[in-house]
Amino acid sequence: MRKFGGERLARTAAQGMLVRGERIRAPRLFPMKHHPHFPRSGLVARLALAVILGFSAAWLAAAGTTVKVTVLSTTDLHGRVYPVDYYTGKAAEVGLAKIATLVQRERKDDPDLLLIDCGDTIQGTPMVYYHNRRHNEPTDPMMLAMNSLRYDAMVPGNHEYNFGLAVLQKARSEASFPWLSANTIAKSTGKPAYDPYLVKEVRGVRIGILGLTTPGIPRWEDPEHYAGLEFLETVGVAEKYVRILREQEHVDAVVVAMHMGIDGDPALVEPASPLRPAAENAALAIARQVPGIDLILMAHTHRTVSALSANGVLLTQAGYWGNHLVKAELFFAQEESGGWKLQAKSARAQPVHAGIPADEAILALIRPYHDEAQAWLDTKIGVSARALDAREGSLRDTALIDLIQRVQLETGQADVSLAANYNRSAFIPEGDVTVRDIAAIYVYENTLYVVEITGAQLKAALEHAAGFFLPYEPGRTPAQLMNPEIPAYNFDMAAGVSYEIDLRRAPGDRIRNLVFKGEPLAPGRKLRLAINNYRYNGGGGYTMLKGAPVLMRSGAEIRDLIIDWVTKNKTIPAEPDNNWRIVH
Numbered sequence: 001m002r003k004f005g006g007e008r009l010a011r012t013a014a015q016g017m018l019v020r021g022e023r024i025r026a027p028r029l030f031p032m033k034h035h036p037h038f039p040r041s042g043l044v045a046r047l048a049l050a051v052i053l054g055f056s057a058a059w060l061a062a063a064g065t066t067v068k069v070t071v072l073s074t075t076d077l078h079g080r081v082y083p084v085d086y087y088t089g090k091a092a093e094v095g096l097a098k099i100a101t102l103v104q105r106e107r108k109d110d111p112d113l114l115l116i117d118c119g120d121t122i123q124g125t126p127m128v129y130y131h132n133r134r135h136n137e138p139t140d141p142m143m144l145a146m147n148s149l150r151y152d153a154m155v156p157g158n159h160e161y162n163f164g165l166a167v168l169q170k171a172r173s174e175a176s177f178p179w180l181s182a183n184t185i186a187k188s189t190g191k192p193a194y195d196p197y198l199v200k201e202v203r204g205v206r207i208g209i210l211g212l213t214t215p216g217i218p219r220w221e222d223p224e225h226y227a228g229l230e231f232l233e234t235v236g237v238a239e240k241y242v243r244i245l246r247e248q249e250h251v252d253a254v255v256v257a258m259h260m261g262i263d264g265d266p267a268l269v270e271p272a273s274p275l276r277p278a279a280e281n282a283a284l285a286i287a288r289q290v291p292g293i294d295l296i297l298m299a300h301t302h303r304t305v306s307a308l309s310a311n312g313v314l315l316t317q318a319g320y321w322g323n324h325l326v327k328a329e330l331f332f333a334q335e336e337s338g339g340w341k342l343q344a345k346s347a348r349a350q351p352v353h354a355g356i357p358a359d360e361a362i363l364a365l366i367r368p369y370h371d372e373a374q375a376w377l378d379t380k381i382g383v384s385a386r387a388l389d390a391r392e393g394s395l396r397d398t399a400l401i402d403l404i405q406r407v408q409l410e411t412g413q414a415d416v417s418l419a420a421n422y423n424r425s426a427f428i429p430e431g432d433v434t435v436r437d438i439a440a441i442y443v444y445e446n447t448l449y450v451v452e453i454t455g456a457q458l459k460a461a462l463e464h465a466a467g468f469f470l471p472y473e474p475g476r477t478p479a480q481l482m483n484p485e486i487p488a489y490n491f492d493m494a495a496g497v498s499y500e501i502d503l504r505r506a507p508g509d510r511i512r513n514l515v516f517k518g519e520p521l522a523p524g525r526k527l528r529l530a531i532n533n534y535r536y537n538g539g540g541g542y543t544m545l546k547g548a549p550v551l552m553r554s555g556a557e558i559r560d561l562i563i564d565w566v567t568k569n570k571t572i573p574a575e576p577d578n579n580w581r582i583v584h
């Protein structure tokens with residue numbers, strides 16, 4: 001796999017560009033390799049499309065009254081309704097409009113089905129960005145579409161917090177279904193800030209749906225975006241509420257909808273680290289440790305998981321951006337006592353593809369939001385003397401990353417700036433440049449921080465970044481040495497200093513010739529450093545920057561600062577300043 005490290009990272013950047021603080025990987029099922037950290041008996045990965053547990057034709061034939069409950073799930077929609085890539089304008093086989101067609105088909109078979117979204121819903125495209133930041137008065141477009149599709153519940157994900165609590169609460173208030181999160185606690189009351197669960201009765205069968213949110217939010221988000229809230233570790237919370245559902249609500253089955261998934265490949269499970277916090281994705285821990293769960297709807301990691309079984313719990317995950325719809329089926333038989341017993345269960349992630357038409361009613365409902373965003377994206381704001389792209393933006397200094405750095409340095413009146421290659425497929429054409437072209441450079445809703453650090457802290461940050469590359473092996477190119485486990489957005493490059501990354505040296509000792517204003521950078525030298533809020537809050541394991549004194553903060557997103565800069569300056573500098581390079 002390392003051999004294809006560069007290629008894998010490319011796919012990661014292209015497919016997972018709008019998530020962060022999350023394990024991102026090209027969606028696929030788990031390999032069935034045995035691994036010491038992952039006893040085979042504990043996790044049976046089925047590569048078949050569906051898994052059916054305890055199910056037999058004999059049972060069906062012998063059964064008296066039986067009921068099938070269908071549970072559909074979407075997740076990590078990230079603001080996608082129209083089947084389009086807003087950064088390129090090209091068609092994309094994603095979005096709620098196509099999912100809607102699949103949901104309508106399923107409803108024909110089972111009008112009583114349950115429909116649940118597992119979060120990261122209201123953030124992630126220019127359409128929802130425009131709505132949330134520039135024209136927030138109308139109803140949230142995602143809630144509008146989901147109300148129309150008659151969702152039963154959704155779980156707030158980490159990205160629901162990106163625009164602050166006012167935007168979040170407005171969207172929540174506009175949903176005609178509850179947002180569920182048992183582990184999100186209002187500090188003022190000590191009680192859950194959302195409904196912890198929902199009980200739905202389907203043809204006499206009681207289904208408990210418990211919501212859980214990844215507790216990693218404070219590691220990525222600005223504190224005022226979750227003011228007054230606390231995110232508890234999820235295993236204990238799941239235990240408490242599954243017991244309530246079983247013993248007090250007397251449900252016949254428990255479904256846990258969680259904005260969490262499974263960390264990493266089972267074959268690659270490592271101890272927790274700042275880059276891989278243990279609690280961020282607790283799906284497997286919950287399946288193994290909490291008794292009484294039948295089905296887990298996963299999220300957050302952008303994987304597609306048709307069906308996994310762990311400790312008798314069925315786990316499934318609907319990919320991201322509406323590229324899959326999960327269909328789980330629970331089969332119940334009535335007992336002598338009149339109660340219902342779950343006899344069998346199955347799940348499958350159905351792919352969205354070109355052959356599935358977008359639902360016209362959903363398209364019409366969302367068209368005003370879509371058109372408004374498209375008009376904004378088409379606005380011409382500057383010119384570029386040549387075509388620029390970000391394909392090799394983590395391997396050498398490029399004019400595109402320098403544009404981000406320049407805006408950060410100027411806006412923050414900073415000495416040094418750190419930024420990464422946030423979208424490997426960003427492309428600036430020669431000639432007229434639109435908002436769309438610029439927005440594609442910076443796909444996150446980050447804001448700018450200027451903090452005071454020392455030369456030693458900057459060196460430590462650059463050493464941490466240089467750990468993006470694997471230990472040196474002669475004959476391998478820098479592209480081949482990129483660690484596919486670390487997303488490109490966590491490889492920071494600096495402007496305002498010059499330096500070399502010597503890949504032949506051990507990680508932690510790779511930064512050479514670090515120079516500031518013509519002199520070697522002294523460890524005690526104080527610097528004004530421009531970074532984004534994600535980095536300031538400790539995202540990507542840059543712990544050396546956490547808690548640095550804040551000298552300035554921008555209210556606006558960095559993307560908007562870049563758009564403003566190009567609008568004002570008109571011409572995009574076409575040449576990089578080549579202040580850093582890789583030596584190998």
Ligand SMILES: [Zn+2]
Pocket residue numbers: 019022120157158159259299300301
């Ligand atoms: Zn997430």
